[in-house]
Amino acid sequence: MTRSSRLNPAWLLVAPLLLLVLVMFGGPLVNILWLSLTDPEPGLGNYAALIEKDSLRKLIWTTLRVCLITTVLSVILGYSIAYAMANVAEATRHRMMLFILISFWISVLVRTFSWIMLLGRNGLLNNGLIEAGLISQPIPFVRNEVGVLIGMVHYMIPYAVLPILAAMQGIDRRVLQASRNLGARPAQTFWRVYLPLTKPGIIAGALLVFILSLGFYVTPAILGGGKVLMVAEYISVQILVTLKWGTAAMLAVVMLASVLALLYILSRFMKLSAALGGGRT
Amino acid sequence: MQDKQFMRETVTEAAHAFRAGRLDRRSFLALCGMAGVALPSVLAGKAEAAAGEIVMWNWGGQSEECHGSAIGVPFTAETGMPLKFDTSGPLQGKIKEMVDSGNVTADVCDADLFDAVALGATGHLEPIDYAVVSKDKTLPQYALEFGTSIILYGYAFMYDTEAYPDGAPANWADFFDLEKFPGQRSLYKWANGSLEAALMADGVAKDALYPLDLDRALAKITAIKDSTIYWGSGSEAHDMLVNGEVSMGMVWQNRGRNIEQETNGRYKMVMDGAIAMPGAYIVPKGNPGGREAVMKFIAVSQSVDAQLGLFSCLGMTPTNPEAVAMISAEDAPYAITSEANMAVIALNDPTWWGQNTDAAVNAFLEAIS
Numbered sequence: 040m041t042r043s044s045r046l047n048p049a050w051l052l053v054a055p056l057l058l059l060v061l062v063m064f065g066g067p068l069v070n071i072l073w074l075s076l077t078d079p080e081p082g083l084g085n086y087a088a089l090i091e092k093d094s095l096r097k098l099i100w101t102t103l104r105v106c107l108i109t110t111v112l113s114v115i116l117g118y119s120i121a122y123a124m125a126n127v128a129e130a131t132r133h134r135m136m137l138f139i140l141i142s143f144w145i146s147v148l149v150r151t152f153s154w155i156m157l158l159g160r161n162g163l164l165n166n167g168l169i170e171a172g173l174i175s176q177p178i179p180f181v182r183n184e185v186g187v188l189i190g191m192v193h194y195m196i197p198y199a200v201l202p203i204l205a206a207m208q209g210i211d212r213r214v215l216q217a218s219r220n221l222g223a224r225p226a227q228t229f230w231r232v233y234l235p236l237t238k239p240g241i242i243a244g245a246l247l248v249f250i251l252s253l254g255f256y257v258t259p260a261i262l263g264g265g266k267v268l269m270v271a272e273y274i275s276v277q278i279l280v281t282l283k284w285g286t287a288a289m290l291a292v293v294m295l296a297s298v299l300a301l302l303y304i305l306s307r308f309m310k311l312s313a314a315l316g317g318g319r320t
Numbered sequence: 321m322q323d324k325q326f327m328r329e330t331v332t333e334a335a336h337a338f339r340a341g342r343l344d345r346r347s348f349l350a351l352c353g354m355a356g357v358a359l360p361s362v363l364a365g366k367a368e369a370a371a372g373e374i375v376m377w378n379w380g381g382q383s384e385e386c387h388g389s390a391i392g393v394p395f396t397a398e399t400g401m402p403l404k405f406d407t408s409g410p411l412q413g414k415i416k417e418m419v420d421s422g423n424v425t426a427d428v429c430d431a432d433l434f435d436a437v438a439l440g441a442t443g444h445l446e447p448i449d450y451a452v453v454s455k456d457k458t459l460p461q462y463a464l465e466f467g468t469s470i471i472l473y474g475y476a477f478m479y480d481t482e483a484y485p486d487g488a489p490a491n492w493a494d495f496f497d498l499e500k501f502p503g504q505r506s507l508y509k510w511a512n513g514s515l516e517a518a519l520m521a522d523g524v525a526k527d528a529l530y531p532l533d534l535d536r537a538l539a540k541i542t543a544i545k546d547s548t549i550y551w552g553s554g555s556e557a558h559d560m561l562v563n564g565e566v567s568m569g570m571v572w573q574n575r576g577r578n579i580e581q582e583t584n585g586r587y588k589m590v591m592d593g594a595i596a597m598p599g600a601y602i603v604p605k606g607n608p609g610g611r612e613a614v615m616k617f618i619a620v621s622q623s624v625d626a627q628l629g630l631f632s633c634l635g636m637t638p639t640n641p642e643a644v645a646m647i648s649a650e651d652a653p654y655a656i657t658s659e660a661n662m663a664v665i666a667l668n669d670p671t672w673w674g675q676n677t678d679a680a681v682n683a684f685l686e687a688i689s
Contacts, residue, residue, distance in 0.1 A: 094686040101689065160504065161564030182549045182565070265509040265550025268689035276685065279413035280510060281678035282438070 068295075071288045078285030085289035095290075102270045105184065105259070106252040109191040113248045114241060116192065117199025121240075124200070125207040143197040151261045154190050155181055182264030190258040198251060199244035206240025246305065250298050270294060373402045374609050374617045377415075377426035380407030383634060387430070390629025395620045401613060412438060412677075419444040419605050427609040428617060433598035436467025437674020446603040452615040457622040458639040459657075462598045464670065469598035470621050471636035474573035474656045474665070475513030476594035478580075478587045483567035491592040492521035495568055496544055503567030506560045507541070509550035511684035512673065513570065513595050514541065516666055520593045526666035534680060538687045550688055561587055574635035577654045594665045596656045599636065631655065 075085050089095050124135050142150075157163050158180035165177040180186060210233070218228040256271040263269075270290055277287035374395070378387060384405050392403035408414070410429035416439060418424055429435075439445050445466040455463040462469035479489050480503075489501050496518065507514040515532050518540035524533070541548075549565065551557040554572045561569045562583060571579065573596075576589035601618050603611070620626060627638035628646060637655045638644050644657060652658040656665055673680070 094682065097686070097689070155559075155563070155565075159563060159565055260552060261556070265552070266545070266689055268685055273685070276510070276681065279411040281681050282413055282416060283678055283682075284413075 071291055074284055075288035075292050078288065085285045086293075088286065089289065089293065095286075098268060098270060098273055099293075101268060102253065105187060105191070105267065105269060106249055106255075108188055109195055109252045110245050110249045112188070112192045113195040113199045114203075114245050117196050117244055118203055118237075118241065120196065121200045121204040121207055124204055139197050139200055142193075147194060147257050150194060151190055151258050154186065154193075154262060158186070158189070181262050182266075184263065184267050186262035186264070187259045187267045190262040191252060191255060194255075194258065195248045195252065198247045202243035202247065203237060203240040206237045206243075210236050242305065246301070250301070253294055253298065372400075372609075373404055374427045374614060375404045375406055375425060376428050376430065376617075377406045377408070377410040378430035379409050380405075383407075383430065386630060386633035390633060391617070391621045391626045394623065394626060395617055398620060399613070399616060401609075403617075410435075415439055415602075415604055416442070416444055422606075424604050424606045424608060426604055427607040427614045429602050429604065431467070431600055431602050432673075433462055433464060433467050433469050433600040433670035434668075434673035434677065436464055436600050436602045437670050438677060439602065440464070440466025441674070444605055446605055446607060446611050446614075448603075448618070449611065449615040452612075453618045454622055457642070459598070459667075461667070462600070462639060462670070464600075467600035467602040468618065468622075469600045469639045470618070471599045471627065471630055471634075472596045472639060472656050473599055473636050474594050474596045474668075475508065475517065475570055476573040476576055476589050476591055476656075477517070477568055477570045478561055478576055478589045479568040480561070480564075481586055481588055488588065488590075489568060490590060492517045493523075496521040496540055498544055498547055501568065503547070504565060505544060505548045506557060506566045506569035507548055507550055508557070508570055509552050509685075509688065511681045512668075513597070515680060515684065516595045516668070517570065517593065520666065526593060526664075529666055530669040530672045532672065532676075532680065534683050538683060541684075542687050545688060548688075573656055574637070574654075577635055591653070591656075591661050592664045594656060594661070595668055596637075596665050597668045598639070598670055600670075 076083070078085075089099070120135075120139070124132050127135070155162065159165070159182075160177040160179070162180075164180070165174075168174045169177065180189065214232060214236070215228055218232045219225075223231065254271050255269060256275065259267045259269045260272050274287045274290050277283040277290075376387060376392075378384060384407055387405070388403060396402055406426055410426070410431050412431075412435050415429060415431070415435070418426065436445065440447070447465050448463075448468050450463070453463075453468055455468075458469050477489075477492070477495050479501075481488065483503055484501060489495060489497075494501055495505065507517070515534070515537040516529055518537040519529055519533065520526060522536060522540050524536075549560065551560055551569075554575055557569060557571045558575060558579060560566050561571065561579065571589070573589070573591075573594050579587050580589060601621060603614050603618075607614055622640055624638075624640060624643040624646065627640050627643040630636050631638055631643075631647065631651070635654065637657050638647075639657075644655060647655050647658065652660065655661065
């Protein structure tokens with residue numbers, strides 16, 4: 040009785056759910072790990088291939104490059120949008136939020152095909168530019184890495200805006216006034232006071248965008264025109280078409296481990312709970 | 321896993337007996353209970369129905385309707401068994417997973433003949449019973465131990481007639497010739513068909529393609545890579561053409577006629593060097609409806625009426641020579657194995673692909689990415 044009285048009773052309420060997650064999620068996860076070590080033959084062969092095979096190294100590099108660029112662009116654009124939202128009248132902010140959320144809710148397939156309609160060789164933009172006499176040959180905006188980046192950044196901006204906006208709204212405006220009062224120029228106030236105060240939001244947004252980008256499948260597959268191969272699509276092909284389940288499982292494990300490692304490293308530098316919207320300290 | 325298999329067989333047997341009236345309902349339910357079949361699933365008719373229906377695992381869309389009218393209707397008329405559908409697409413990995421998990425819910429998969437070679441070798445399929453299914457109603461080389469070809473689809477290319485007013489491309493060599501025929505191209509991104517096309521463009525004879533020379537094919541493909549985009553589905557291939565993204569594109573041959581009609585002849589299909597792909601019906605090991613019923617189903621799908629029905633509904637060419645002979649002169653150019661086409665097309669080798677898909681697909685992906 041004394042033991043259970045020390046335990047927060049709330050745990051009892053979530054215990055069944057935790058158990059369910061453990062069994063339904065943890066079980067298959069262990070299975071994947073096992074598969075990566077045993078298929079096609081026991082050992083670390085699948086992991087060694089990661090270093091030995093040029094194709095896998097290229098795959099990882101493409102994925103990292105696309106995800107990093109997506110993260111940087113999404114955070115910069117998201118920061119500008121959030122900054123505007125934090126500094127307009129409330130009614131305008133609500134209207135802006137509505138637009139952010141609408142784009143948040145549109146299916147990724149619809150967006151992807153819309154980009155092709157807009158930016159394709161025969162799309163609205165290229166046709167417009169040709170009609171206007173500005174270009175003679177269509178510009179390849181999509182079906183290449185640029186297309187993938189456009190599609191992914193567009194998808195990811197709301198994920199960057201929301202945590203950054205939350206951080207900005209939490210800033211005490213008087214701190215900025217104090218900075219001006221002490222003689223700082225507007226730019227100085229921004230770089231030395233405002234930006235550092237929004238850092239938790241930036242890190243949370245960047246983390247969210249990067250982790251979500253790692254698993255992107257539909258957008259690179261379609262907007263990349265088959266030439267931008269990222270880990271998620273490769274895993275799917277190895278499972279469904281080539282039946283290299285060991286390779287697929289290895290890549291899944293590597294991806295999961297990198298995400299966890301990323302979270303761990305960040306947790307050394309800052310309180311993750313604060314970045315991810317948990318308890319304020 | 322063995323126990324599970326045994327229990328399922330017990331229940332399936334019991335379900336057969338229950339349907340035939342040899343077993344009363346109470347005993348049947350008791351048996352299900354002992355075998356661990358949850359009551360809800362029995363109430364939902366799962367185990368019960370397993371013995372009395374055929375579930376076809378196909379690709380959805382139009383094919384559900386077409387398989388239903390062309391094969392389902394005559395099959396039900398003949399056997400009293402309904403045909404049901406799972407439209408999630410029987411890719412090799414999914415079939416393997418289904419059989420490995422011991423929870424087989426499909427009786428017959430609308431798959432490729434190379435899947436029959438790959439999955440048959442690993443013990444994931446039921447062998448075809450050629451006492452019920454006829455070897456004479458398909459192409460001789462396409463009646464294999466673990467699958468028989470019912471229809472042929474294929475890969476061909478189409479071009480934009482407005483892009484090439486001074487002379488149309490006539491074969492794969494023209495397709496790969498960017499100097500003579502400038503413009504964007506599209507190819508299938510999972511290697512199949514694209515490799516054969518590249519080899520024919522490089523001068524390999526259509527009946528000397530296999531075993532595929534991967535390096536030679538990939539060299540040809542990477543040479544035009546900067547002007548090529550790659551599609552993963554038939555509708556994507558269709559869109560790339562009619563949206564003007566490419567001026568020449570590979571398509572699924574059976575969809576070519578639709579594209580020609582839809583665009584009033586602006587896009588034209590080239591049959592020279594088209595690659596005929598044997599679409600096959602394959603049976604996952606331990607299928608719920610039993611081997612006997614599913615073999616009967618495959619036999620019905622070989623009938624002339626069923627095959628002609630699929631041809632007019634999906635554009636896929638019959639394998640039954642009797643059905644091919646009945647295709648009208650107007651439709652013949654679109655039947656990939658019509659007499660005239662046979663002289664110019666290549667036939668896919670399912671055995672090579674069944675044994676080499678992993679190497680070919682991964683080498684292709686590496687080359688294009």
